[in-house]
Amino acid sequence: MTARSAARPRLVLGLVLLAMLAPGLALAEDQPGSCNVPAYLLASDSALPKVADALKAGRPLDILVVGSRSSTIMTADATAYPWRMQSALQEKLAAATINVAVELKVKKTAEEAVAGFAKMMEERKPVLVIWQTGTFDATRSVDPDEFRDAVDEGVTLMxxxxxxxxxxxxxxxxxxxxxxxxxxxxxxxxxxxxxxxVPLFDRFAIMREWNEKGEFDLFSPSPGIDLAKRVHDCIGRALSSFVIDAARINPGELRIQR
Incomplete structure (x- = not known):
C-alpha cells in the first residue's frame, strides 16, 4: 500500500471539511448532481506563480491539503474533496502529474496547527498548500485577533x-x-x-449559494453518505477550477511529463 493510499482512509474518516457540519444534508431533487458555482467565486485576483512554474516546466504539482475534522464519513474510498480535486485537475491538466497529500490537524486551533508547520513544510515540500481553517476556532470562540495572527504566521511560514x-x-x-x-x-x-x-477559496459563500439556490439543502434532517459524497465532489471540482484560474495557465500549452 502506498503512503497516499494509506492516507485516504484516514482522510475520509477524519476529514469532512464541508457539508456535514449540519446534522443532515440533502440534494434538491430537481437538480441532481448540480455543482453550479457563480464564476466570480471561482476567480481570484491573487495568483499562484509557483504552481504555474511547476506546470510549465513539466514538474509534478505536489499539493498539500491541511485540514481539520468537522465530522466523519464512514467509508474508506477516495470520495473526500482533496481526491476529487486531484481527479478533476488530472482530467483538466492531462499533460501534468498531480500529487495530493493530506495533513490532518484534528481538533486544533489555527495557532496550535501552526506550531507544526515548519516541520511539515520541510518534510512535505509542497508546491501548493491549501489550508482549510477557521471552523474549530469559531466553535471554540477563539479571539478573532489571535486567530488572524496565527493565520498570518502560518501563511508566512509556508x-x-x-x-x-x-x-x-x-x-x-x-x-x-x-x-x-x-x-x-x-x-x-x-x-x-x-x-x-494569496487566493481565498470562499467555501462559505459557495455553500451558502448552493443552499439559497436549492441545489443542496443544508438544513435537511436527513443525512446520507451518498449525498455528502456529492458535495465533496462539487467542492473538489470547484477547487480544481479555482487552482487553474489562479495559476493563469493554458492547459493546452503544458509540456508532457516523462
Missing part, C-alpha cells in the same frame, strides 16, 4: 518555505449560523489573504 498558498474558509450551515459567530473569522481570513496576496 511562503518562506517556497510554497504557494490557498486559504479556505469555514463551512456554511444554516443550522449553526445562529450559534457560531462566523463573520469575524471570515473577515480575518480575507484580511490575511489580501495582506499576503
Amino acid at each position: 511562503q518562506k518555505a517556497g510554497a504557494d498558498v490557498i486559504l479556505m474558509n469555514l463551512q456554511y450551515s444554516p443550522r449553526t449560523e445562529t450559534m457560531i459567530s462566523s463573520a469575524p473569522y471570515l473577515d480575518n481570513l480575507r484580511v490575511v489573504a489580501q495582506k499576503h496576496d
Whole structure:
C-alpha cells in the first residue's frame, strides 16, 4: 500500500471539511448532481506563480491539503474533496502529474496547527498548500485577533518555505449560523489573504449559494453518505477550477511529463 493510499482512509474518516457540519444534508431533487458555482467565486485576483512554474516546466504539482475534522464519513474510498480535486485537475491538466497529500490537524486551533508547520513544510515540500481553517476556532470562540495572527504566521511560514498558498474558509450551515459567530473569522481570513496576496477559496459563500439556490439543502434532517459524497465532489471540482484560474495557465500549452 502506498503512503497516499494509506492516507485516504484516514482522510475520509477524519476529514469532512464541508457539508456535514449540519446534522443532515440533502440534494434538491430537481437538480441532481448540480455543482453550479457563480464564476466570480471561482476567480481570484491573487495568483499562484509557483504552481504555474511547476506546470510549465513539466514538474509534478505536489499539493498539500491541511485540514481539520468537522465530522466523519464512514467509508474508506477516495470520495473526500482533496481526491476529487486531484481527479478533476488530472482530467483538466492531462499533460501534468498531480500529487495530493493530506495533513490532518484534528481538533486544533489555527495557532496550535501552526506550531507544526515548519516541520511539515520541510518534510512535505509542497508546491501548493491549501489550508482549510477557521471552523474549530469559531466553535471554540477563539479571539478573532489571535486567530488572524496565527493565520498570518502560518501563511508566512509556508511562503518562506517556497510554497504557494490557498486559504479556505469555514463551512456554511444554516443550522449553526445562529450559534457560531462566523463573520469575524471570515473577515480575518480575507484580511490575511489580501495582506499576503494569496487566493481565498470562499467555501462559505459557495455553500451558502448552493443552499439559497436549492441545489443542496443544508438544513435537511436527513443525512446520507451518498449525498455528502456529492458535495465533496462539487467542492473538489470547484477547487480544481479555482487552482487553474489562479495559476493563469493554458492547459493546452503544458509540456508532457516523462
